[in-house]
Amino acid sequence: MGTTARTSLTHWGAFSATVVNGRLEKAEPLAGSGADPDMIGALPALVHSDQRIDRPHVRRSFLEHGHHTGGAGRGDEEMVPVDWDKALDIVAAELIRVHVDHGPKSVFGGSYGWSSAGRFHHARTQVRRFLAAAGGFTDQVSNYSWGAAHAILPHVLGSADSVSRAATAWETIASDGDVVVAFGGLNAKNWRVTSGGAGHHHIPEAIAKAAAKGVKFVIVSPLADDIPLGLDATLIRPRPNSDTAIMLALAHEAIVTGRADRAFLDRYTSGFEILADYLTGKTDGTPKTLDWASAISGVEVTELRTLWETIRQGRVMLSAAWALQRADHGEQPFWALVALASVLGQIGLPGGGFCFGYGSMNAVGASARGGYVPAMKGIANSRGMGIPVASFADAFLNPGKEIFFNGRRVRYPDVRLVYWAGGNPFHHAQDLRKVEAAWRRPETIIVHEPWWTPTAKRADIVLPATTTLERNDIGGTSRDPHVFAMPRLIDPVGEARDDFAIFRALAERLGCRQTFDEGLDEQKWLRRLWKQTEARGAEEGINVPDFETFWQEGFWNVPLPEMPEVLLSDFRADPEGAALATPSGRIELHSDTIAGFGYDDCPAHPSWIAPNEWLGNAESDELHLVTNQPAKQLHSQLYQAHEHNGPVAVRIAPVDADARGVRDGDRVRLWNARGACLATAKIDESLRAGVLVMPTGAWFEPGRDGTERNGNPNVLTSDRRTSQLAQGCAALSALVRIERAGRSGEEER
Numbered sequence: 001m002g003t004t005a006r007t008s009l010t011h012w013g014a015f016s017a018t019v020v021n022g023r024l025e026k027a028e029p030l031a032g033s034g035a036d037p038d039m040i041g042a043l044p045a046l047v048h049s050d051q052r053i054d055r056p057h058v059r060r061s062f063l064e065h066g067h068h069t070g071g072a073g074r075g076d077e078e079m080v081p082v083d084w085d086k087a088l089d090i091v092a093a094e095l096i097r098v099h100v101d102h103g104p105k106s107v108f109g110g111s112y113g114w115s116s117a118g119r120f121h122h123a124r125t126q127v128r129r130f131l132a133a134a135g136g137f138t139d140q141v142s143n144y145s146w147g148a149a150h151a152i153l154p155h156v157l158g159s160a161d162s163v164s165r166a167a168t169a170w171e172t173i174a175s176d177g178d179v180v181v182a183f184g185g186l187n188a189k190n191w192r193v194t195s196g197g198a199g200h201h202h203i204p205e206a207i208a209k210a211a212a213k214g215v216k217f218v219i220v221s222p223l224a225d226d227i228p229l230g231l232d233a234t235l236i237r238p239r240p241n242s243d244t245a246i247m248l249a250l251a252h253e254a255i256v257t258g259r260a261d262r263a264f265l266d267r268y269t270s271g272f273e274i275l276a277d278y279l280t281g282k283t284d285g286t287p288k289t290l291d292w293a294s295a296i297s298g299v300e301v302t303e304l305r306t307l308w309e310t311i312r313q314g315r316v317m318l319s320a321a322w323a324l325q326r327a328d329h330g331e332q333p334f335w336a337l338v339a340l341a342s343v344l345g346q347i348g349l350p351g352g353g354f355c356f357g358y359g360s361m362n363a364v365g366a367s368a369r370g371g372y373v374p375a376m377k378g379i380a381n382s383r384g385m386g387i388p389v390a391s392f393a394d395a396f397l398n399p400g401k402e403i404f405f406n407g408r409r410v411r412y413p414d415v416r417l418v419y420w421a422g423g424n425p426f427h428h429a430q431d432l433r434k435v436e437a438a439w440r441r442p443e444t445i446i447v448h449e450p451w452w453t454p455t456a457k458r459a460d461i462v463l464p465a466t467t468t469l470e471r472n473d474i475g476g477t478s479r480d481p482h483v484f485a486m487p488r489l490i491d492p493v494g495e496a497r498d499d500f501a502i503f504r505a506l507a508e509r510l511g512c513r514q515t516f517d518e519g520l521d522e523q524k525w526l527r528r529l530w531k532q533t534e535a536r537g538a539e540e541g542i543n544v545p546d547f548e549t550f551w552q553e554g555f556w557n558v559p560l561p562e563m564p565e566v567l568l569s570d571f572r573a574d575p576e577g578a579a580l581a582t583p584s585g586r587i588e589l590h591s592d593t594i595a596g597f598g599y600d601d602c603p604a605h606p607s608w609i610a611p612n613e614w615l616g617n618a619e620s621d622e623l624h625l626v627t628n629q630p631a632k633q634l635h636s637q638l639y640q641a642h643e644h645n646g647p648v649a650v651r652i653a654p655v656d657a658d659a660r661g662v663r664d665g666d667r668v669r670l671w672n673a674r675g676a677c678l679a680t681a682k683i684d685e686s687l688r689a690g691v692l693v694m695p696t697g698a699w700f701e702p703g704r705d706g707t708e709r710n711g712n713p714n715v716l717t718s719d720r721r722t723s724q725l726a727q728g729c730a731a732l733s734a735l736v737r738i739e740r741a742g743r744s745g746e747e748e749r
């Protein structure tokens, strides 16, 4: 006992921890790291929250009748505490039963969500390893963050690297750039977070440097908050989901004014002529002019002309936030951005070309050597299958239904058992009332969670997991030059166990322990992972400290690369030798492969297709709901560590508020045909009219009348996919109505 101080890591940054008599008393951002002090400071409240699950629990009727009881009572019935052996026996028996009676595909275990920054105890990694070792399962393929990009970019650029790991370094924008046009903006709140956690939050500094050098910024977003504080930027506020039209019109302008870089297009792209015929209207009779884009986007044509004048010369970086592709036809804005950058001809040059995600996550555009953060290897899921990540509710409701997915057909499995460890579907999934219905269908639902989240409350069997602070791990991201030791700082809270330990005990019962743990315990695994880091160092001639030294010092600073990264510079330097992995070896502005799929919702070149739900087809009292990431949380994480004196805030423009008699601070109700939730009105003078902005992050809590009480906007979002190509999450295409909350809403609280 006594006081100890050590460093560790979360997805929201590195911290120094003070532990007094076995309790985390204080957490502060690691000095100089730039991590957010509120998010880091909330760690003691989070870890020692009264929402922690102290013991394993089983739903009352499931305990009494087993899976025959049916799913209707989930979330309503009492959860009964049981001892660990009993809980593990039930889980093991259920896994065996479903495997024997229905086969591996009836076990659903994608477990989407972020859980911990530690790379060994990462719950989602562990559960997928375990279920594969146990004989196979239905996995979730791709992700919510950039599902549409993940599918379209390999057809265009040969890989999804430009969204998953590669980006032109900010320092080249400062040294060589003239203009940054950021579609979806550069929202500073998003730089608090990195997948895997980072030792440095560099973007505010990088932007300040670029601005000081005279780089001009244009922010294209309905929300003025998407301009970093203190940055002098031009704001263009289009209707949500209309960016593709603006990008295509700029490309058209380049063609008709003779600014298109024919030499670049000839040497590095294929299919430009087909795209050009579309842009000039030769194929459909509609030239994609600035006037055309103005009518679609609601942006004055003079503003679009000024934007064109701004980008027609100088070194121009075109960036798109990931949010743009989380919408109906979300493949199109990313493809259109690559097309516009191709027409301008600066791809592969420092400070120019295109980039995805500068405004989406910390460490995008940082300079770092990849490959030093060790990753756990997966176990082949050869008897299982995968479905698109966002399709799980649809799959639970429609076993046997066939969907198209990037040129393949996928037949939904008959899901009988759900295993979720490290995610919160009752936070993240769209159309939560549909998810509620889908959640009643499986026979058995098992959840590992440290806290009583809405998902944990709706399980049959809940196993309490430790948090990062209660176990040893290694964390970091390849986009940041640090690797962190994450030492066990406190004992497990209550009877919580590590996800790894839980799966080990289950693997023992199922007879697959050796396949799952390879005979190694936590310490041996961490040392094995560190050997991977050492091997990477040996390849590159970089001196890596030994494990003991690394652990003692708390983190290791990976030496910076000699040259800052420039996306696709290799390809630019040598288009034959470093050909892209597309059929043509070039950037595809028209794709024969996609043409071959014949999808009406994803044509063979970047195209404007009106969204299913947007201001272009709204009734006069409907508004477009943008649901962005929460400022001081990581998704649903940290919600329980903050005080809430009312439901989450929704931003509304003054004219829309006035029309409805809504005042700042009013309790409001948002609704559409899918559902309803409460929120607290926040009048935002600079928000585009017709748009509401409400962050995700609230814990789902439906009231007796079905209205969600905490402000979880996913009761309003649609479960439609981006297209048959990506089957991605399209949460950002949703129309809603809003009014002051009636008395019934208030009485219930």
Ligand SMILES: Nc1nc2c(c(=O)[nH]1)N[C@H]1C(S)=C(S)[C@@H](COP(=O)(O)OP(=O)(O)OC[C@H]3O[C@@H](n4cnc5c(=O)[nH]c(N)nc54)[C@H](O)[C@@H]3O)O[C@H]1N2
Residues within 6 Å of the ligand: 112, 113, 114, 115, 116, 121, 123, 144, 145, 146, 326, 421, 422, 423, 424, 425, 427, 428, 429, 448, 449, 450, 451, 453, 465, 466, 467, 468, 499, 627, 628, 629, 634, 635, 636, 637, 696, 713, 714, 717, 731, 732
């Ligand atoms: N409307 C709308 N919806 C969206 C989005 C949007 O933009 N708009 N964005 C989407 C995106 S990009 C994402 S990434 C998702 C986020 O998806 P979510 O699933 O909501 O993400 P988290 O809240 O990070 O979920 C992680 C869960 O793991 C738990 N956990 C933490 N540590 C551990 C551990 O060690 N073990 C176990 N077993 N559990 C642990 C946490 O308590 C939490 O419940 O939301 C998506 N949903």
Ligand SMILES: Nc1nc2c(c(=O)[nH]1)N[C@H]1C(S)=C(S)[C@@H](COP(=O)(O)OP(=O)(O)OC[C@H]3O[C@@H](n4cnc5c(=O)[nH]c(N)nc54)[C@H](O)[C@@H]3O)O[C@H]1N2
Residues within 6 Å of the ligand: 144, 145, 146, 183, 184, 185, 187, 189, 190, 191, 192, 193, 220, 221, 222, 223, 226, 238, 239, 240, 241, 242, 243, 321, 322, 323, 324, 326, 327, 359, 360, 361, 362, 626, 627, 628, 629, 630, 631, 632, 633, 634, 635, 732
């Ligand atoms: N603080 C914090 N940071 C996070 C996260 C978090 O939970 N908390 N989550 C992380 C994760 S998992 C992810 S995937 C990324 C997500 O990164 P993004 O998806 O890029 O982030 P969002 O905040 O959802 O959206 C960014 C901005 O896009 C704008 N926008 C939305 N729709 C449109 C549109 O149609 N056109 C234009 N021009 N603009 C639009 C919105 O105004 C919004 O503020 O964020 C990461 N960063």
Ligand SMILES: [Mo]
Residues within 6 Å of the ligand: 144, 145, 146
């Ligand atoms: Mo994400």
